[in-house]
Amino acid sequence: MTSLPTLLSRITEYSATHPFPDSPPGLYEPCDYLLALGGKRLRPALLLMAYELFRDDVDAALPAAWAVELFHNFTLMHDDIMDAAPLRRGQPTVHTRWNPNTGILSGDVMLIYAYRHLLSVGDDAAARALVGVFNRVAIGVCEGQQMDVNFETRDDVSLPEYVRMIELKTAVLLGGALEMGALAAGASGSDAGHLYEFGRLAGISFQIQDDLLDTYGDPAKFGKQVGGDILQNKKTFLVLKTLEIAAPADQSELHRWMQTGADAPGKVDAVRAIFDRNNIPALVAAEQARFREEAFRHLDAVQTPESRKTVLREAVEELLVRQF
């Protein structure tokens, strides 16, 4: 099995040897710029790991891996416009450095290039199957983004709806990357299905963990400002769980805090106190663990020697078992 660092350097090599055209620069420079901001390249690495569950010639899956990374960056470029986000990984977003129109058009062409890379993988049947999965996943991601937009102006979002939103917006792409890796390797439909479920459930677990870390993470380890979700009144898993189970007085207090701005004194501590006295951290951690355990049962069910699963298993464990 190929180690994660080696897989990442194969991805870097592939991207370097398959660059965007030089012209028109106004179209392609923003694509190169966003990709150069980095990122963990988690999705393409997962795709390659899934491929290596079944086959050794991992380079054959690189175009599909890169397609998934391009798709992810396309969503970032368009989402950043929709969120009016000034920064991405500490640098100006594309629509800030150029303008929104550039972000729209360069994002569009990045999506089309994702299809172009993907189409070069495998024989005709495999290529068609891969594009089919990619379409299904891409439609899910758009639907998840729309749900996220709708939630901003709704006051009655339920926990199941929230889980469905993070599933579509984030988790189906992780599942799809694993499924595509399996299909590119000629795996059975059953194994490809288990890998999709593994990624989907792991993705939901990851997003729940992300909500937890935003409020309870170690500031030294968590990349973002701790308490940011509270300050921005985001309807996270923690908030929705509280609104589901807390006594009316705590629900009202939480509602009141969520109508204040980020400058309300004592906001983070007060909201955290509501969470604490309702046992929210433990309840949410239990939900996260439930999705994680269900995810790994699907990895267990994949019909390939356990020794081939080590790299994938450890990468996802690393992702989902963090210190708080």
Place this chain on the structure above:
Amino acid sequence: MTSLPTLLSRITEYSATHPFPDSPPGLYEPCDYLLALGGKRLRPALLLMAYELFRDDVDAALPAAWAVELFHNFTLMHDDIMDAAPLRRGQPTVHTRWNPNTGILSGDVMLIYAYRHLLSVGDDAAARALVGVFNRVAIGVCEGQQMDVNFETRDDVSLPEYVRMIELKTAVLLGGALEMGALAAGASGSDAGHLYEFGRLAGISFQIQDDLLDTYGDPAKFGKQVGGDILQNKKTFLVLKTLEIAAPADQSELHRWMQTGADAPGKVDAVRAIFDRNNIPALVAAEQARFREEAFRHLDAVQTPESRKTVLREAVEELLVRQF
């Protein structure tokens, strides 16, 4: 051969029986709205006509035809944002009726649905070939849109660059629609190539004609305001031809008019007089005819009985031989 009206009703039937999902409505209603504004459905009809050059079961090509129409509408939705266009076919554009974020995301999902429809055509090899052509065309359209954006702020656009821009922005999709129709029908690479060239050259001819009609068309027949391009200082084929061949005094006068606003008194008549005394209408009409004639030589070269070509030939003649 199926007549154009019958082909159009087959397209309408296909779209009615293959609707977007109902939910989330915020994502899919804008797609339905834009499609319901109408349009000539020229591109899908051309695809079906190309298919019928070789095969009789035209319904088999409907998913590819609809894919091309969805792609076209995706470009309209995003271009309207970039152009800040308030109206499309006399109705509010999607980003005006909803908001720009909606236009971005609904456009994205429309593009992905185009791929989904396309992928359902033919056997694995045909589906892969179709997606390959679609990718190439879609990338060209994005590059053409970028060139168009660049031209707005440039003063040194040459006629060959302009032709390249309209080729990419408009003509390659017409060529691609015909090529995809041929490939879906299992036509030879040579015939598919001739049909691509037919559509590409006809598309360039059409755009040159559109520039001519904007200034010299019969107001009763031309759908838009005659003289609109002059009022908006657009760098049309007429303007670029004048800047290429006119004496310095006429070039300067044209430059001066192009620095005035749409409310400058006598602007349309004055610019038209510059065109007239430089024989621009006849020169541009000759260019348009040159591309048209070259286009039809490619249709002539397609290896299928002449009787099968009638519907396609007449449809494109109708498009390219209008009364002035």
